[in-house]
Every structure is written in C-alpha cells, then in structure tokens.
Amino acid sequence: MTEKIGVYVCHCGTNIAGIVDVEGVAKWAAEKLQHRGVVIARDYKFMCSSLGQELIEKDIKELGLTRVVVAACSPHLHERTFRNACKNAGLNPYLCELVSIREQVSWVHTDKAVATEKSKAIVSGGVERVIWDEPLEPLRVPINPATLVVGGGIAGIQAALEIADAGYHVYMVEREPSIGGHMAQFDKTFPTLDCSACILTPKMVDVGNHKNITLLTWAEVTNVDGYVGNFQATIHQKPRYVNTDLCTGCGICQEKCPKKVIDDVFEAGLGKRKAIYTPFPQAVPNFPVLDKANCTYFLRGTCKACEKFCPTGAIDFTQQDEYIQVDVGQIILATGYDLFDVRRMPQYGYGRLANVFTSLEFERLSNASGPTGGKMVLRDAVTTPTSVAIVHCVGSRDKNYNSYCSSICCMQSLKFAHLVHERTGAEVYNCYIDIRTPAKGYEEFYQRLLEEGTHFIRGKVAEVTNAARVPEEEGKLIVQVEDTLIGKQRRIPVDMVILSAGLEPRHDAKDVARLFGISCSADGWYIERHPKLDPVATMTEGVYIAGVVQGPKDIPASVAQGAAAAARALGKIQQKEVAMEPIRATINQDKCSGCRICNNLCPFNAILFHEDKMVSEVNPALCQGCGTCVAACPAGAISGTVFSNEQILAQLEGLLLLNVKQLEPEPVPS
C-alpha cells in the first residue's frame, strides 16, 4: 500500500458527538484501517472551521498525506470546503472524500452504540473509496454572458434591470401580455402606503426601453437544454395577432372592438376588457393582444373592426405560434405565485354570498384605476359598506389546506383595514389567529391601526353566513368566530367580508421545476441551495430563484432576492468561465467493440460513433456525467471519473467491512 491516508472525524459540536463516539471512531480507523494506509486519524470539534482545515493542511504537508477522508456532514454542504483545504496544501482536491455521519447517522439514529458502529463502516467505505480516487482538474468552459429571466413580476424586473444595467444582455420571458406581475394589480403597498403603480411602472418602463433587455411577453419557455454557462432555451411566442413592428400602442383597436369579456386575470373577475386588449393602461410592452377564444372574427368569420380602424395596419390575423431559440449562460426563475382558491373553503361562502370578496378582488376594488375607480362598494356597485370583516389566514396555517404561514396576509389585511377605514369610515373587524408584523416599520403600522380604532378579534373564523338569527342580522353577512381572548363565541353582522387568501405555488410549478431541472419542497415552493446561506441559488448550477417562487414573501424581500439572484449571476459572468465537476465518461477505444448499446442510452447525445473505426467516443463537452453508459457497457470499455467501478465497489466492500473482516478470524457460530 503506497497511499498515506488521513482520516478526520468531526464532532460538529454535539451534532455528531452527541450520538457517535467520535474519538472511538477515529481510534478505530487508526488501528483497524492502518493496513489500508491510514497513517493518521483525528477527531476535532469543528472540522469545517479554519482551525479544522488547518489541521488537515498541516498533516498533508508534514506527514505527506496522499489521500484525505473527512467524516462529517453531507458532501452537499462541505465537500468544496475540504477539497479546497486539500488544494491549499498542495494535494489534488479530488483526492479527498467527505462521508456523511451527521445527516446519515447522528441526526437519524438514536442508539449510540449502533450509530458508532455505522459510522465506522461509513469511514471504512470512505477509506476504501479514496484509495481509488484519481487526481483530476475541473473542466473549464466559457460562460455565455446573457441571462434568461423567467417571470416579469417585481422580482424578475429587479433581477433583469440589475444585470442589464451592468452591461449584460437579458432575455425576459413573461406569460401574460404585460410585465408587472401581481404588484401591478395592487393599489397601495404596506407599510408606507406608497402607490404601487407609482413605484412599479417606472421600473417596467425601464425594462421595456433597456437596450440590453429583450422582452418577450405572451410567451413561455417550453424547453431547456444544456448546463451552466451554456443553456439553450426554446421560447414559445404565442400569437398576438398584432404586428409589434407596426403597432404604436395607440389603443384605437381596443376602443373599436365590439366584444367585451370579463377579465378574470388582471381585474380578478370584477371588470371587463375587450377581445383585443392590454391588461392595464401602463402595460409594458404597450402592444395589445388579441384573445382568439373570444374574438368575433375568429368565432364567426366576420368583424375585423380592429383591422379596419388600425391606423398603421398592425393587425395580423394570420400570425402563428413561433418558437424562438436563445442561448444563455444562466437562468433566473421568478415565476411568482397563485392566490389560494377561496372556493375550497365553502364555509366562508365565496361565490355563494355576493359580498364575500377575495383579497385580490379587494385590491382591484380599492385601486383608483380599477373597475370602480377606487370606490369601495358592495357587489351591487353602488352601496358603500358600513361594516367590513377581514378574515386572516384563509388557506394558510391550516393543516387542511396549507400549513405554512403566507407571510404577507397580516400586513395586507392591516392595509385593507386602513384603506376601508380611511375611505368609507366603516367599522372594520380583523379576525386573526396571530398578528405577525416582523419587518421594518410593520409593527408601527399595526400600532397605527390599533389607534385608528380597527377591531381585532383573535380567533379563526368558523363560518360566514347570511342566515340571520336576530333582526339586527337581517340582510347582513354574519361572521361566526370564537373570540379566544374572552373565551366567547361572537356573531358579527357586517356588509362586506374580505378573505385574506394565502399564497400558493403556481399550479404548474412542478412542471416548470422539471423543465429547469430544479426541485420543489413538499409545499411546492422551489428549493434553494441552502435555506440560510444560499437562498437564491438552486441545486442546479446556473439556475437561480427569486421572489415568492422560493416561498411566501413581501415586495421588499422579493426585490432583495431579485437583486441577489442578479448579483450571483453577475458574479459568474465576471469569472468569464465556469468550473465544472470533472465527472465524465470516457471510452477506452481499445476495449470498445462498437456494439453501440451506449449510443442510444445517452439523453444528451454525447456519444458519437465513428463508422470508420467502429468505435464510440464520448464528447466531454456534452457529457453530463450520469454514468448510465458506464453501467451499460458490456465490454467494460467505458469508465466514469469520480464514480468509477473501482471506487464504488471499493466503497461497497468498505461499508460491508470486508477490509477488516479479512484480518479477524471467523467467529465460531454458537
């Protein structure tokens, strides 16, 4: 045995040492694995600390270690840390193995003796594997400086502007006819009560005019190939039936179009739009979209009023679906959320009781450019309510629907309470489970509401009904709630009920995650690389997430994440090339029989067949390192770096402790 192996067992404070006898494991490795080349085995409080890393570096230099095994946390957390430590000491970083005795042992097992034995087996597996490790160099590929931003809400807008302002190109793809997202639908933003449109629309215009941004609205990404630095995205441009080169956005077509349609996207079903429309006056881009499903011409074959009146001849009924290919280096996903469908809670009567509104409906109702011009009225469009109940946590913090807190509903409800109070003078009742106002200026806003005289009732609303029991309740909506602070049931007669609906992942969030190769949590939000330390990166290199898509959050947090994602992307662009794990397959041409079994297995078409030589060859630029071909080659001609047959089989033998058993005499069966 020529290798000199160092084994380092981490206590991780008490995270590992609380369950695993770490000293015992280190001692065992030094003793029992000595014949496998272990020359030193140490345990240390925090291997990942600078002192812990120095320990490894010192041993590499002084003892001349040629291999390092660290038994600590998951390689997904600190593999890079320890590889770097080895590199600093002059050892090739790929000669270091990190085996997990925290996530796989101390955190999931309770019996100390068994956990210690399992840790020994895992260390033994690591030692056997590391012997077969090969020195490697990361692959370096140039990075395409263009970035794809998916989703044109405030998070996506922020990300796109940061990157574009830094001088790099951005493709922004938005599913709706205009960017702006949910924020464009709001009237005021909490806690400052800034006009939402006033702070958002300048940014939207910037995106629309920016020389570095290619804006593709009414479009969706349908396919993504490639890897960090070199993604190829296919974007489906739905037909607008408007030639955007000719259209000036004058709006005459919308005026002349005879067909009115209920707008259940932007106006949340409260208002109407035409069959050819821009969702709102400040839309960016300001080109209308023709809604084919409702257009009289497409339905009946006659009309073409828009075409007749268009001064520039921009209407084009023959437009077809277009598929645009773009090459980008990185991708930022800011696809936002769907509002919880309050119909799923029939006890609150939405859809059955006219004056029960969703939070988004109320946003439109209070919006000066909304269907009522900002007048807060009941469903009859004339009556001003004299009493309003706001129900918090609808569809959130409820194990029947979503157990998480939607984070924005408390502040949103307080904002509604303030607006109702200010504009109608109505009595406002806020029925809450807990009031959560943990951000800058939020608690102060809550205090302000308390002073304004809003009623706060601590209790989850059981029911909203119109079945009156006493004359005062006649013609009213009655909110049945247990006031848990006084321990009494209350029936509150009101004119209007606003359901503060929670946030949910987009209905197609899973498909989109699959498209971009990232994963969703059990709730459906996209999973970040690390919940605290890496909140905008994902497990897929070069794909970032920003805004509510990562979990419920308010506008300031979404903006912060949009900027953070942009900063991460810019950081990579500045490096000009990206280092990739050298996990690749190679074919030994002397062993290859030319059977071509591997050719069809590769989903990346990375395997070429040389007709002349009758052998296959792997293109390392296309190979992603999955290893399927390695496993399939009947001649054993394909080898995979970092996960070679030798490494895996050696680890297997180590895990089964065959290396140790060979030394010990077989116990006599009793």
Added chain:
Amino acid sequence: MSDQFEPVIIGFTCNWCSYRAADMAGTARMKYAPNIRLIRLMCSGRLDPTFVLKAFAGGADGVMITGCHPGDCHYVEQNYKALRRFIILKKTLTQFGIEPGRLKLLWASAAEGAIFTDEVNKFVEQVRELGPLQWPTSGGGLERMFAVPEHMLVKEVTA
C-alpha cells in the same frame, strides 16, 4: 440489545433526489433504522447490476436502489434505465436463489425525507423477516461468484 436479527442493507442513492431526501431526513431529525448504509451515485442509471450482486456477495442482506421520480431525473430519463435493470435484477436474483424481496426500488424526491424514512424502515422489517442471507457462506460469495476456474481462463495468444 435484543437478539433480533439486524440485517445489513446497502442503499444506492442518486446525487440529485434520493441522496438529498436522505439529507432532508437528517436535517429534519427524522429517525430510521440504522441498518442501511448508503452509497452515492450521480444517477440511479449509474447502477451497474454488478454492484447489487457484489453487495449480496459481500454479505449484505438487502439492497435498496433509490432515484428520482419518473420524469424528474436530473439526466432526463436515466432512472427509467434503473427501473429496467431493477426488473431484470429481480428475475436474476430469483435464479440465484435469492428472494426478490431483498431488493427494493424507491423513488424519492429531494423533499421526501419522510417517505425515505418510512420506506427504509419498512424495508428493514421486510428483510429482517426474510432472515440472514449469508450468501458468502451458503453457496455464493465473492470468491466463488467471480472466480474463474483455471480451465476457463482465456489465454492471450499472439496473432
């Protein structure tokens, strides 16, 4: 410790989903039977059936193959190849005289720590009921399985 049989189980995980499911089980402090020892592969498609046979030959009582859910594979569709190999492996094991119940395939996404935990526990119980395999001493085993008899060795002949 009680006298009940503690099987040794080798688990193969893919780097993207099931290994992260195991990590998730850890971070959430879920508890599962300590009988399983994991090997990380980049993809379940990397699983050479030899690995499974080697595991049994080396003394494992059960083998669990895990990967991303169908359609969720980081490498597009390689977990389907793992599925094919799993099906063939089950048949092969039967021919070797090994109960197919000693081999399990599990799809677990990175968020499914709870499923990973439950399924490991179930599988450990299942193998516990089947009892020790002792393939190395009962007819199979590394040496016997992979040793090529002297007379069958192919000699290289110069052309």
